[in-house]
Amino acid sequence: MKKIYTIGTIMILGVGGLAAAQISKSSHQPSQVIATSKNITRSHQAKKSQAQKAKPFYSKSAYPVAVEPKLANYPKTFDELLSLGEVSFQGTVTALKSHVYQGTTTAAFTMATIQVNQVLAGDESYQGKQVNVLFSGGNIQKKILLRDIADKDFLSEQEKDGAQSDEIVTVKYSYSPLPQVGEELAIITTQEPAGANGINEDFLMPIFSGKGVFIEQNDGSYARENTEQSDKPDDTKMNAGMTKLVQSKR
Numbered sequence: 001m002k003k004i005y006t007i008g009t010i011m012i013l014g015v016g017g018l019a020a021a022q023i024s025k026s027s028h029q030p031s032q033v034i035a036t037s038k039n040i041t042r043s044h045q046a047k048k049s050q051a052q053k054a055k056p057f058y059s060k061s062a063y064p065v066a067v068e069p070k071l072a073n074y075p076k077t078f079d080e081l082l083s084l085g086e087v088s089f090q091g092t093v094t095a096l097k098s099h100v101y102q103g104t105t106t107a108a109f110t111m112a113t114i115q116v117n118q119v120l121a122g123d124e125s126y127q128g129k130q131v132n133v134l135f136s137g138g139n140i141q142k143k144i145l146l147r148d149i150a151d152k153d154f155l156s157e158q159e160k161d162g163a164q165s166d167e168i169v170t171v172k173y174s175y176s177p178l179p180q181v182g183e184e185l186a187i188i189t190t191q192e193p194a195g196a197n198g199i200n201e202d203f204l205m206p207i208f209s210g211k212g213v214f215i216e217q218n219d220g221s222y223a224r225e226n227t228e229q230s231d232k233p234d235d236t237k238m239n240a241g242m243t244k245l246v247q248s249k250r
Contacts, residue, residue, distance in 0.1 A: 057096045058178060059139055061169040066229075071208060078241025085188035085207050087122035090246050091115050093183045094130065098139040101198050106147060108171040109197065110138035112179040118249050120186065132203040133189060135213075136176040142167045176210040177225040184216035186242050214242040222246055 075081045082088060095113040100106070112133050119127045142165040149155065150163035172178060179185065189204040189212065196203075206212035214222035223239040224230070 057181065058170040059168050061167060063145065063169050063171045064174065065171055066174045074208060078238050081207070081238060082121050082188060082245070085122060085212065086190045087126050087204070088120040088186070088188040089116045089126060090118045090120060090184070090186045090249070092117060093179050093181050093185065096179060096181060099134070099197070099199060100140050100144060102144065103198070106144060107136070108138045108140040108145065110135045110179060111199075111203065114185065118246070120245050120249055132201070133187060134192070134197065134199070134203050134205050135179055136209055137171050137173045137178050139168050139170050142169050145169065145171060174227055174229050177213055177215065186214040186216075186222045186246050188212040211238070214239065
């Protein structure tokens, strides 16, 4: 039986920040919307097949962290959501790199290198470039992940011993998808300066974490990750908006 650990307090404040988990200005499922091009589906399946052959990036040991984020200033329409981003684009994940933040809190992140295939809104200078996008969740040493609770009474002696392990585990936050190499994404992002989250280069982050990330489906539509915390009516509306936007740019 998998244990679910809540590491610290995580609250999404709005476009301006993931409190506790992310020290950055950014804050941070699918209903079906049918795409019309059969070529889109063939292309997606070919890329998915290539990605499945790649060496797994994430650990088989998963730590799901169930959090119900509190959103501030979350928009009611897709156009409003899009307007909150500085650059939105459709692209292909080409590489992944782990990043661990250790400060007043401990958090696992994954930096995805994404080839921008089409700028959807905002800064057109990103067209055709490779960009780095930071996602919440990813690989981390078990002893680092559990350092703040390793001596707590609610852990058994066996669990306390395990909390000192050098084993690499993967943290999966319930509010954010983990990117995969070869995956096609449509993302609404903000630009982050070097130094944010302990990263020494400029990067992008999805707005409202997982609510700014839309994954290409087998039928060519785009949809947020579907989780138990998903707001189904909102997802349906936003998924339709992003799918329509991507298709309009083709």
